[in-house]
Amino acid sequence: MTGSVRALARGVWGSRSGRLGAVLSGLVVVAAAVSLVWTPYDPTRVDPAASWAPVGTAHWFGADRLGRDLFSQVLVGARTTLAVAVAATAIAAVVGVGLALLATLPPRLVAEGVAHLVDVLLAFPVLLLAMVLAAVYGGSRWTAIVAIGVGAGIGLGRVTRGEVRRVLGADYVLAARAAGAGTGRIVRRHVLPNIAPTVWVQLSLILGLSVLTEAALSYLGFGTPPPTPSWGRTLAELQPYLTLRPLTLLWPGLAVVLTVLGFNLLGDGLREAGDPRLRERAVERSAERAGQT
Amino acid sequence: MRIRTLAATVAVAGLALAACGSDGGGSGGSGSGGGSASTGGRANPDATVTIGAVLEPTSLDITRASGVAVGQILLGNVYEGLLKRDQKGVVSPALATAYRISPDGRTYTFTLADNAAFQDGAPVRAADVVSSLTQVIAPNSTNPHASDLASISAVSSPDAHTVVLTLKERDSGLLFNLTGPAGVIVRQSATGLDGRPDGTGPFRFDSWRRGDSITLVRNDAYRGPKAKVARVVFRYLTDTNAQNNAVRTGQVDVGVISDNDLVDTYRGNPKFVVAEGTTTDKFTLAFNQDRGPLADVRVRRAIRQGIDKDGLIKVLGAGTRIGSPVPPLDPWYEDLTNIDRYDPAGARRLLAQAGHGGGLRLGLTIPNIYPPSIGDYVTSQLREIGVTVEVRRVEFPAWLTGVYTKHDYDLSIVDHAEARDLAFYVKPGYYFGDRSPQARDLAKAGATAASDADRNTALRGLARRYSEDAIADWLLLGKARQVARVGVTGYPTDDVSAVYDLSKIEVLKS
Numbered sequence: 001m002t003g004s005v006r007a008l009a010r011g012v013w014g015s016r017s018g019r020l021g022a023v024l025s026g027l028v029v030v031a032a033a034v035s036l037v038w039t040p041y042d043p044t045r046v047d048p049a050a051s052w053a054p055v056g057t058a059h060w061f062g063a064d065r066l067g068r069d070l071f072s073q074v075l076v077g078a079r080t081t082l083a084v085a086v087a088a089t090a091i092a093a094v095v096g097v098g099l100a101l102l103a104t105l106p107p108r109l110v111a112e113g114v115a116h117l118v119d120v121l122l123a124f125p126v127l128l129l130a131m132v133l134a135a136v137y138g139g140s141r142w143t144a145i146v147a148i149g150v151g152a153g154i155g156l157g158r159v160t161r162g163e164v165r166r167v168l169g170a171d172y173v174l175a176a177r178a179a180g181a182g183t184g185r186i187v188r189r190h191v192l193p194n195i196a197p198t199v200w201v202q203l204s205l206i207l208g209l210s211v212l213t214e215a216a217l218s219y220l221g222f223g224t225p226p227p228t229p230s231w232g233r234t235l236a237e238l239q240p241y242l243t244l245r246p247l248t249l250l251w252p253g254l255a256v257v258l259t260v261l262g263f264n265l266l267g268d269g270l271r272e273a274g275d276p277r278l279r280e281r282a283v284e285r286s287a288e289r290a291g292q293t
Numbered sequence: 294m295r296i297r298t299l300a301a302t303v304a305v306a307g308l309a310l311a312a313c314g315s316d317g318g319g320s321g322g323s324g325s326g327g328g329s330a331s332t333g334g335r336a337n338p339d340a341t342v343t344i345g346a347v348l349e350p351t352s353l354d355i356t357r358a359s360g361v362a363v364g365q366i367l368l369g370n371v372y373e374g375l376l377k378r379d380q381k382g383v384v385s386p387a388l389a390t391a392y393r394i395s396p397d398g399r400t401y402t403f404t405l406a407d408n409a410a411f412q413d414g415a416p417v418r419a420a421d422v423v424s425s426l427t428q429v430i431a432p433n434s435t436n437p438h439a440s441d442l443a444s445i446s447a448v449s450s451p452d453a454h455t456v457v458l459t460l461k462e463r464d465s466g467l468l469f470n471l472t473g474p475a476g477v478i479v480r481q482s483a484t485g486l487d488g489r490p491d492g493t494g495p496f497r498f499d500s501w502r503r504g505d506s507i508t509l510v511r512n513d514a515y516r517g518p519k520a521k522v523a524r525v526v527f528r529y530l531t532d533t534n535a536q537n538n539a540v541r542t543g544q545v546d547v548g549v550i551s552d553n554d555l556v557d558t559y560r561g562n563p564k565f566v567v568a569e570g571t572t573t574d575k576f577t578l579a580f581n582q583d584r585g586p587l588a589d590v591r592v593r594r595a596i597r598q599g600i601d602k603d604g605l606i607k608v609l610g611a612g613t614r615i616g617s618p619v620p621p622l623d624p625w626y627e628d629l630t631n632i633d634r635y636d637p638a639g640a641r642r643l644l645a646q647a648g649h650g651g652g653l654r655l656g657l658t659i660p661n662i663y664p665p666s667i668g669d670y671v672t673s674q675l676r677e678i679g680v681t682v683e684v685r686r687v688e689f690p691a692w693l694t695g696v697y698t699k700h701d702y703d704l705s706i707v708d709h710a711e712a713r714d715l716a717f718y719v720k721p722g723y724y725f726g727d728r729s730p731q732a733r734d735l736a737k738a739g740a741t742a743a744s745d746a747d748r749n750t751a752l753r754g755l756a757r758r759y760s761e762d763a764i765a766d767w768l769l770l771g772k773a774r775q776v777a778r779v780g781v782t783g784y785p786t787d788d789v790s791a792v793y794d795l796s797k798i799e800v801l802k803s
Contacts, residue, residue, distance in 0.1 A: 046673040048604035065554075066608050066666055066673075139686075226665045226684050227672050237665065240533050244554050 011273025018269015024262025031078035043072035044227040061251045073229040074251050080230045084145055085210035091149025092206050096156025104164040118157050126151030126213055134222035144223045148213045152206045163195040197274030201267050208263035215256045231256050340800035341524040345536050345548030349529040354487040355474050359437045364474045365793040372492035374476035375403050380787035384468050398463035403456045408516040411480055412497050419450030424481040438475035463741045465748040495520045495796045521799035540776050547777040547784050553610025559776045566777045572788040573712045574771030575618050579705045583726035593763035595643035597633035599678035605670050612769035617756035620770050625752035629760045640678040654681045655703040658696050661686040697724045725764050732758050
């Protein structure tokens with residue numbers, strides 16, 4: 001297993017998009033980690049003297065109206081975003097794979113019921129689901145995590161169901177069944193390992209989606225509550241000054257864009273690394289390039 | 294009454310209409326200053342004026358609806374009382390042409406205007422006045438402002454043009470309160486006022502597109518000077534950017550833009566006029582004295598000393614420091630800003646004396662109609678003195694239920710918008726939880742004072758006691774800002790009376 005993970009990592013690093021995605025995602029992780037031990041300023045500390053301080057050595061990204069340092073806010077915002085995204089993605093993995101299995105394995109009546117339920121639930125956008133939950137339980141980081149996790153998990157379940165069906169129909173599963181393997185064993189030994197590449201790719205995309213949704217929820221006031229810095233909330237607070245102080249919005253906006261881009265490219269890299277056809281094509285392309293030079 | 298205060302709070306908190314300034318400070322533009330008087334001659338009597346408003350009323354039945362939003366639209370414009378008040382709070386006759394007060398201060402006799410009429414032409418009779426006021430003071434009254442007239446024991450009409458109010462005791466605030474929503478005169482046995490407001494003012498109600506706009510049209514049969522525009526549309530735009538865009542693109546003629554940075558973009562622009570002024574918006578940090586650490590005056594004083602109000606005003610770009618709930622325009626104003634001045638070291642000492650030297654954790658509940666910056670500022674400042682604040686932003690109805698009614702809170706920030714609301718804080722069950730008998734005595738002395746001087750002395754003392762007892766912290770007195778298209782004049786520039794007088798607005802022909 002460790003070897004296959006290592007091979008996957010090599011595969012990701014071998015593709016251009018995977019490499020860029022890994023670097024960008026890594027940057028977010030580093031920013032979040034650094035913010036645990038150091039920020040230039042307390043990101044929530046107001047300082048009237050620094051109100052709208054410009055970009056400079058004192059404030060690398062400038063300061064907002066309350067004089068809060070924007071660089072510190074972006075650093076800590078990375079932590080907030082990453083925490084929500086990772087937790088939501090974990091929930092999505094459990095919900096998605098669970099639904100996919102339930103919608104495929106016998107008894108048939110339950111499987112068909114779950115499959116139709118997933119189709120119906122798929123019609124609810126994640127953001128809408130999150131807003132409903134926030135309206136009922138109040139906006140918080142946990143509301144965002146659960147809403148994004150469940151919402152994205154339903155989508156993952158829909159995609160993964162096909163994969164599970166494909167694996168269950170394979171000859172080796174038939175052989176395992178003939179040899180007396182129970183459903184649990186088949187799922188553990190055959191289904192999960194074989195759907196893993198698809199799930200990993202989907203989860204990396206869900207990470208990006210989670211970042212975007214968390215930012216959107218915080219922007220709308222349903223996500224991470226104040227005073228915890230969050231990119232979406234920072235954007236919302238600065239939005240009225242879009243035309244007056246565009247640079248202040250650049251930083252949190254850029255952080256969201258680069259993070260989503262990073263996770264999506266990482267997903268592309270994972271897909272390429274896990275798909276033999278794409279891998280062969282990549283090898284052919286690099287051979288062609290090598291031949292040209 | 295309780296609801297009234299709070300709903301009013303919301304309304305002006307969101308700068309319900311067009312909070313603006315007594316300074317009448319028009320700036321920018323080509324010189325037609327904000328709210329300035331008519332230049333005459335070139336006015337267009339057929340014009341429609343669109344006013345950008347923030348908070349929409351929930352009902353147009355002024356006898357039942359809470360909040361200043363409905364009053365600002367209808368009071369003085371569609372409905373009138375026996376008396377009216379101007380932007381400075383000065384009281385003058387309206388439906389009554391004259392009034393007389395008995396020497397003991399317990400009998401008020403009003404003479405009604407001969408030619409006052411409702412909008413269908415029916416004359417206003419003394420019976421209408423008696424009916425209107427009797428409904429307000431009735432024991433089962435549903436009027437949210439009923440306590441404004443609680444001192445009245447009986448209303449009678451010896452003849453068709455005279456109304457007599459008999460009081461239980463002298464009430465120095467009665468004339469002022471009669472100018473408010475409690476004092477409006479509606480037709481005897483009037484019904485359906487929510488859908489069809491029917492008053493005696495210079496405007497008639499035309500239509501209400503919920504969530505969008507309310508339209509009033511000129512009442513051409515009005516007995517006094519006619520309104521100078523044919524139609525006024527209040528357009529509701531809650532979002533700052535939407536309001537800003539509407540002003541800039543000419544979708545509204547007058548708009549509320551409270552943000553300092555956005556207002557600055559209009560200064561020097563010849564197409565617009567910026568009008569600024571004072572309000573009665575007292576942004577108040579309420580302390581729940583009924584429970585926990587805030588029952589200790591040392592903790593309350595520490596919190597007051599831990600917040601730099603000048604810094605807050607600086608970052609918000611507007612506002613005035615006040616040391617009590619009395620704005621400078623009130624006759625009993627006294628500068629109390631020296632009480633519990635900003636002193637973080639002193640605040641920490643007070644907390645240590647109160648046994649919280651190791652830190653204190655409190656909740657702060659804020660209605661989400663306010664921008665988060667005020668809460669963020671307070672949270673940051675209190676952290677500096679060792680008070681950790683957990684912020685809860687809630688919908689206003691949730692605030693009303695949780696904080697105002699159930700008193701389930703530690704700290705809360707709300708804009709107390711009503712004018713002359715000192716006495717509210719001693720009412721039994723008020724959400725601050727103040728139980729000071731001295732404060733109640735001073736409030737009573739102010740209400741029943743025989744002269745203005747006595748009233749002012751008592752209320753000055755009451756405000757000082759509030760401040761010294763730290764029943765709350767007054768973060769700032771809001772500043773009103775409107776941006777108007779050049780050529781529109783006469784709009785109110787102060788927001789101190791909860792009335793938005795439309796009768797002097799005019800549009801100059803271009």
